[in-house]
Amino acid sequence: MGETWNKKEREKKKQQNKKEKAEKKQERKEHSKSANDLDSMLAYLDENGNLSSKPPDPRKKITINAEDIEIGVPKQEAVNPNDLIRKGIVTFFNDSKGYGFIKDLETQESVFVHINSLTEQIREDNKVSYEVEMGPKGANAVNVKLVK
Numbered sequence: 490m491g492e493t494w495n496k497k498e499r500e501k502k503k504q505q506n507k508k509e510k511a512e513k514k515q516e517r518k519e520h521s522k523s524a525n526d527l528d529s530m531l532a533y534l535d536e537n538g539n540l541s542s543k544p545p546d547p548r549k550k551i552t553i554n555a556e557d558i559e560i561g562v563p564k565q566e567a568v569n570p571n572d573l574i575r576k577g578i579v580t581f582f583n584d585s586k587g588y589g590f591i592k593d594l595e596t597q598e599s600v601f602v603h604i605n606s607l608t609e610q611i612r613e614d615n616k617v618s619y620e621v622e623m624g625p626k627g628a629n630a631v632n633v634k635l636v637k
Contacts, residue, residue: 576636579615591617591630602630609635 582589587604
């Protein structure tokens with residue numbers, strides 16, 4: 490009995506696959522000889538940080554002085570003490586609980602004030618001057634004084 494059509498097809502496919510595999514192997518051998526030079530192994534970084542096979546354009550080179558690089562917290566300029574003093578209006582103050590809020594005249598933001606931060610007695614709608622100090626829950630007014 491002879492081979493069936495399906496068997497013949499499978500044999501043809503096997504032979505075709507062997508042939509393709511041998512061709513690919515030969516191709517890799519040919520390219521590996523030329524690919525071993527140094528230029529083909531180098532990779533470059535472009536200005537965006539991406540890998541590239543081409544060297545970067547020397548005209549786009551940026552020089553940076555090592556002295557200009559700051560590591561850590563940047564140096565702060567000296568602050569004028571008069572800039573820290575703000576003015577505002579007491580929008581709410583509860584004497585029995587000992588706290589209230591001051592609305593800043595410039596920024597219109599509300600700042601918390603505690604009775605321990607007062608130098609004088611204040612009431613609602615009083616004009617006051619104060620300094621802002623950052624607390625764990627946000628801005629706090631300290632050294633609160635009445636403005637006359």
